[in-house]
Each structure stands twice: as structure tokens, then as C-alpha cells.
Amino acid sequence: MITRRQFLKGIAAESAALLLTGSLCAEAFADDAAGAADAPASENAGRDGITVLGTRGSLPVSGKDFLRFGGATTCFLVRMDGELILLDAGTGMARIPKDVLSAPQISLLLSHPHVDHMQGIPMCPYLSQKTANLSVYAAEHGGLNTESQILAFFSPPLWPINPTMMPGKSIFHDMKEAFRIGDVLVEFMEGVHPGGVSLFKLTGSRKTLVFATDCTLTDELRPKLQEFAEGCDVLMIDGQYSDDEWKGRETYGHTRWTEAARFGQDCHAACVKIIHHDPNHTDDDLDAAESEAKAVCRQCSFAREGEIIPLQD
Numbered sequence: 467m468i469t470r471r472q473f474l475k476g477i478a479a480e481s482a483a484l485l486l487t488g489s490l491c492a493e494a495f496a497d498d499a500a501g502a503a504d505a506p507a508s509e510n511a512g513r514d515g516i517t518v519l520g521t522r523g524s525l526p527v528s529g530k531d532f533l534r535f536g537g538a539t540t541c542f543l544v545r546m547d548g549e550l551i552l553l554d555a556g557t558g559m560a561r562i563p564k565d566v567l568s569a570p571q572i573s574l575l576l577s578h579p580h581v582d583h584m585q586g587i588p589m590c591p592y593l594s595q596k597t598a599n600l601s602v603y604a605a606e607h608g609g610l611n612t613e614s615q616i617l618a619f620f621s622p623p624l625w626p627i628n629p630t631m632m633p634g635k636s637i638f639h640d641m642k643e644a645f646r647i648g649d650v651l652v653e654f655m656e657g658v659h660p661g662g663v664s665l666f667k668l669t670g671s672r673k674t675l676v677f678a679t680d681c682t683l684t685d686e687l688r689p690k691l692q693e694f695a696e697g698c699d700v701l702m703i704d705g706q707y708s709d710d711e712w713k714g715r716e717t718y719g720h721t722r723w724t725e726a727a728r729f730g731q732d733c734h735a736a737c738v739k740i741i742h743h744d745p746n747h748t749d750d751d752l753d754a755a756e757s758e759a760k761a762v763c764r765q766c767s768f769a770r771e772g773e774i775i776p777l778q779d
């Protein structure tokens with residue numbers, strides 16, 4: 467196991483490159499409380515809800531045009547029935563709230579191993595805690611089990627360390643069928659995306675959440691996903707493109723926001739959150755897109771980094 471000092475030294479060069487992407491702040495490397503220094507506030511501590519740590523798709527972005535919806539890639543922290551569950555491990559994972567750093571257990575559900583959904587893992591301050599236990603769940607992708615996907619991703623010369631070398635403990639699970647995290651039932655189904663993607667349903671004692679990132683609503687998939695998501699309390703769904711942008715991108719593995727909103731309406735979701743915002747879309751673009759989506763489905767809005775989506779009455 468490496469020390470915190472060795473770990474920080476090892477990432478020094480890479481951090482410069484990451485800073486250029488704009489999603490990780492310099493303060494994250496300033497001291498031994500790295501990453502937690504200006505992490506999102508913990509006003510939701512102890513209350514069920516979803517903290518949006520990152521909701522950008524494909525590539526992190528930064529700058530004055532991306533302040534309201536945020537630039538970090540996909541990562542959400544779900545607090546449900548006493549459990550802490552991360553959905554994906556994009557660059558937003560580096561901004562995990564301070565109040566969960568001492569948690570004895572956090573679970574991580576990975577939809578698929580694309581860069582924008584994995585890049586945050588070695589920069590997550592939770593794994594810098596000796597007391598940390600991160601249980602990572604994923605389906606097989608490209609013939610690789612969960613641990614192999616992560617070790618393939620974080621290996622020299624692309625990255626100097628992997629999660630098993632960090633002070634906190636990582637435990638890898640290969641998803642085969644529905645399972646439980648405490649009282650939360652986790653179900654999953656296959657979506658339509660290059661290389662495959664897992665779409666998740668989390669059912670707690672009071673609320674149900676469906677997480678459908680990086681997925682095209684094909685004619686074949688749509689009825690299956692509608693049955694899966696029917697009546698959920700929160701539907702988080704990929705809506706990366708406008709109707710115009712969709713032309714020529716039908717095979718990219720994403721969805722139009724108007725179609726995502728219509729789908730949310732059709733499956734009677736109480737709250738529909740569009741996620742995986744295109745890196746080319748500014749705050750103003752996303753405001754306009756949100757208005758379009760709301761015209762289709764009143765309970766639809768676009769996720770904003772730092773927002774907390776309630777999971778309670």
C-alpha cells in the first residue's frame with residue numbers, strides 16, 4: 467500500500483493534465499484533505515436524496531459558460547434508506563461531500579466503463595481514507611469482469627496507480643442478477659450503447675429511482691425500459707442531443723431530450739431529470755433545451771451540478 471504522500475507525488479504530473487480539462491480544482495491537491503476542501507455542502511446529510519456531483523456527458527468542461535449546469539462528468543450520490551450509493555464514477559466523484567468521507571461503506575454502481583464514467587475513481591478523496599470500503603458493482607463488458615475493467619483502465623503508462631493501491635479498500639462485485647445493498651433492491655437491465663450499458667433501478671422502502679444514462683431508446687428497447695421504469699419516483703435519463711443534432715448521431719448511443727421527456731411522461735415518472743449534457747452545450751443552451759423538454763413533459767428538468775434531488779415526501 468502506498469502512503470498519501472507517495473500517492474500525491476505520483477499524480478502530480480497527471481493532475482496538471484486533469485486541471486486542463488477544468489473539472490478538478492487546484493484546491494483539491496492543496497493539502498491532505500484533498501478533494502474534500504471545497505466539496506459540495508452537506509445540507510442533505512441524513513436525508514434521502516440524490517446529490518448531483520457531475521452530469522456532463524462525454525468530456526468535462528469548464529469556464530463561465532458552464533457554471534450553472536456544471537462541467538464534471540457523470541457521478542451522483544444517492545442517499546437511500548441509510549445507504550450511500552454512487553451512480554457512476556465520472557470526474558464529479560472527486561467532489562464527494564465531506565460528510566461521507568468517514569462513512570464505513572459506500573457502494574458504487576457502474577453503468578459502463580467509458581472514460582467519462584470512470585475517470586473520477588483514483589481522485590476520489592473517500593479512497594484516501596484508511597477506513598474506507600468501496601464496493602464496486604458492474605456487469606461484464608468486453609469480456610472483462612468488474613475488477614479487470616478498472617485495472618485495465620488505471621494502469622501504467624496511462625495512470626500510475628489503481629484503486630487497490632490506495633489506502634481505502636475496494637471490493638469488486640460482478641453483477642449477474644438483482645441484489646440488495648442493505649434495504650435497497652438493485653435491479654438492472656441492458657441498454658443500447660456502443661459496448662453495452664447497464665440501466666439501474668433502485669427500490670427503497672419509500673422511493674424508486676431509475677438511472678438510464680448513455681442509452682438510445684430504440685423501438686426494441688423502449689417497451690422493456692418503460693416496463694422497468696413504470697411509475698418510478700425519479701427517472702434520470704440521457705438527453706444529450708436536440709432533434710437537429712440527432713441527425714447523423716443515431717448510432718452514438720444517446721437520446722434526444724424531447725424524446726427522453728416524452729418517455730418520462732409515458733412511464734409516469736413523478737420527476738424526470740435529463741442527464742449527460744453535451745460538452746458543447748452552454749448554460750444558455752441548456753436553459754433553452756430545458757424549456758423545450760418541459761413543453762413535452764411538465765415534470766421534466768435538466769440536472770444541475772450541486773443540486774439535490776429529494777427522495778422523500
Ligand SMILES: [Zn+2]
Nearest residue numbers: 523524582680
Ligand atoms: Zn457517457
Ligand SMILES: [Zn+2]
Nearest residue numbers: 578580659680
Ligand atoms: Zn458511454
